[in-house]
Amino acid sequence: MESMEELRERLASLEALERASAVLSWDEETYMPEAGGPARAEHLARLAAMAHDMLVAPETACLLDASSVRPGSIDSAIVRVTRRDHDQAARVPTSLVAEIQRHASLAHPIWVHARERNDFAAFAPVMEKTFDLARELAEHLGYRARAYDALLDQFEPSTTSKEVDGIFAQLKARLVPLAAAIRERARPGEDAVLHGDFDVAEQERFGLQMIRKFGFDLARGRLDQVVHPFETSFSRDDVRITTRYDRTYLADSLFSTLHEAGHGMYEQGVAADLEGTPLASGASSALHESQSRLWENVVGRSLGVWQHFYPELQRAFPGQLGSVPLDRFYRAINRVKPSLVRVDADEVTYNLHVMLRYEMEQGLLSGEIPVADAARVWNDKMEDYLGIRPPDNSLGILQDTHWASGLIGYFPTYALGNVLSVQFFNRAREEHPEIDEEIATGEFATLRGWLEENIYRHGRRFDPQDLVRRATGGPMATGPYLDYLERKFGVLYGLSSPVSP
């Protein structure tokens, strides 16, 4: 046990370095004056290098070998994930780790300005470098079939792009006919009530009120404004979520806030005794996205939740919504309409946005798609998948931050998260049929309690796939998710059920 204590001690310092980096990254996107960027990039790169050196040091390997742990204990989970982290990190030179971190920091403001000014040419060299570094990283990490797998594995341990292909094929098979059926019935202006002039302070106040009721603990976190919303945590008791406000469009900030609060509740719900260990965070990106998408969509875009919250929203915006009935509002937030921007997409077309990026990332990584052509390819694929063509790159390839910040391999986890969100929600409702009624009265304790008990508190203690099995009784499966979409949108658009052949 002495080795285990030494290992824990070492990992607590590693954790301190990583949480410090998270604070620096959060500040970089929230409050840092832009001039501070180069020094910040340097500091982050050096912290990343120190953390990497600490992880791959022979001392860590020795402690891992020497630590004897009881199977099934927290310590055994610490040893398992640390060995995995160590073995992966050990394949990558420190200099590359530092370079990737430095690039991500320096790229962020360049992306912000390029997006603002609709200037893809200004962003292209940065994106080129992001993919060069990702390629180099994949080569060091190693992979069996495709380089992309090495990157995906960073976010979704033990999931391959072949598996993702399979899941995406299943999604397409039923979502494409569903979208087509809806298209025939859709009327223009279904979401007109969400456009107008919505005071930003009032948007913020309402958003905070809603996520507080969901269960995001504002005494153990905060909400700040950024260009591209994200969640990060400095401990379970200090979880930072971010959003952005569009004065002319209510849904953008509102659902971003709910989304990030879902991530935030996951981190706030990790068991206190995992604090300071490598287990103190979400199990994987897909698991994390399952929570953000669950609260954003399965709960946040349900009719039930708005039975409770809509009167309050009307009071917040009486001029804009006072005379709009709940039913029209509910249709507006669920209108299915091919959109240019992923984060504004409805539940039916959202996954198409993800598939587009997933395909492009593989093409960009392999070199099949040269960066110089990427904006055009993006627009072509948008026409292909969604039947609309971005009028400019800010609404096209420049909309997401991932290809600046180096998150190559992350996108598929949004779709996996969608799939899981419904599996989890269904299981919780099976065990607690009162959840629907509670939601309609603004009560979320039972649902949140189930999620905490079955997912949040475990942190990284179990492998993602193991955690899914424990929580739902089976593996990830697209059926429940597709059923949910067909049922929900079948009702909304008066479709004969089932739509799919």
Add this chain to the structure above:
Amino acid sequence: MESMEELRERLASLEALERASAVLSWDEETYMPEAGGPARAEHLARLAAMAHDMLVAPETACLLDASSVRPGSIDSAIVRVTRRDHDQAARVPTSLVAEIQRHASLAHPIWVHARERNDFAAFAPVMEKTFDLARELAEHLGYRARAYDALLDQFEPSTTSKEVDGIFAQLKARLVPLAAAIRERARPGEDAVLHGDFDVAEQERFGLQMIRKFGFDLARGRLDQVVHPFETSFSRDDVRITTRYDRTYLADSLFSTLHEAGHGMYEQGVAADLEGTPLASGASSALHESQSRLWENVVGRSLGVWQHFYPELQRAFPGQLGSVPLDRFYRAINRVKPSLVRVDADEVTYNLHVMLRYEMEQGLLSGEIPVADAARVWNDKMEDYLGIRPPDNSLGILQDTHWASGLIGYFPTYALGNVLSVQFFNRAREEHPEIDEEIATGEFATLRGWLEENIYRHGRRFDPQDLVRRATGGPMATGPYLDYLERKFGVLYGLSSPVSP
């Protein structure tokens, strides 16, 4: 030169750790939810331990010995200050460094609440521990005459408490008669115009406008709100200053803002080629305070500066100041009146506040003053020095953050800074007699240029005493400062000159 490069590389990583800690500390006082405190304290303690270990490691000592540098070069200064830092740090166990940092973090919210609730009993155990740790630190650092010297030396290298005693005696000899002479002439209500209802947003707007004109570069820094104002820097291009607002009293925030901007301009003015080295900060605490006090008082409370800014301030607060003539405002911001709170003190009585704390710190450190008696001793001394007794501890011993955050030995540097501020200002004006006229027209480039050239850009390159000599042609001397006070307040209160015997 290879060793020197390796040393610089090592020190740049050390710098990254220290700047990261600064970001965490800044966040702790500005935005962190209070629940995040314990984990933050843990992370800061571990970062401090890592930085300490890196500094005292045998590798650092070897590189210092092996580095051959040209005398007078930047590298030689790096080796000099690193050797000093290393030798000091090597005497202190890592565990104590971590413990001091952990305590400072944990103590902060306890101090905030105790001050809010006027509850000295809640703060006493924290203060006890602060002094226990300080005593332990002093014993490890070592000293010749008094333990206090070891602590003072951390802030003011090579200055002893005996020297401080001498300087304080000189100050007392002329300030006590000056204060007495003023007391006879003072009328009540001299600063009534500063009390009222001053919109906080407008206070902030005006303060920002004023410090921007002084030369604080808001593109390379920010101003945030805190309980106890401070300045910190994450690089020369990211300097954070803080202030607090009192809606009922204009002077508190205004002069705090000018004070912190003075610190901030110093950090922003450090030469770019010192970035990432241990030279990239102010030369000492007294040097730093000389700059904050110069901009707060010598410039900020001068008649000249308000000839330019007062009309703007009147426009910001037309109801409160529209009909108040400049002369009355100038008298208000310079009214000499024993005050309970140090940061609100006038220039004449300010040093008495410092002396009180200086004496108390020595008594608390030696054990002569038990913490249990400290509030009473504070109040007695206030009566002794200033003829007023705090009605409660929030306006007494709980007003400053220093005895929570472990800054024992810092207070004297405010008085030393006062002394230096006038020496520097006089020298700049000797070389550039146009400075007075420029200030009266809202121009500060010549003054700032002189300070940058002679002080700011050098960072820690020269010893503080050496830097004073280079800039002023002589050592620190109280004469010019006392002459300045006697002249300024002689005119304001119509005293026969000289007041001192």
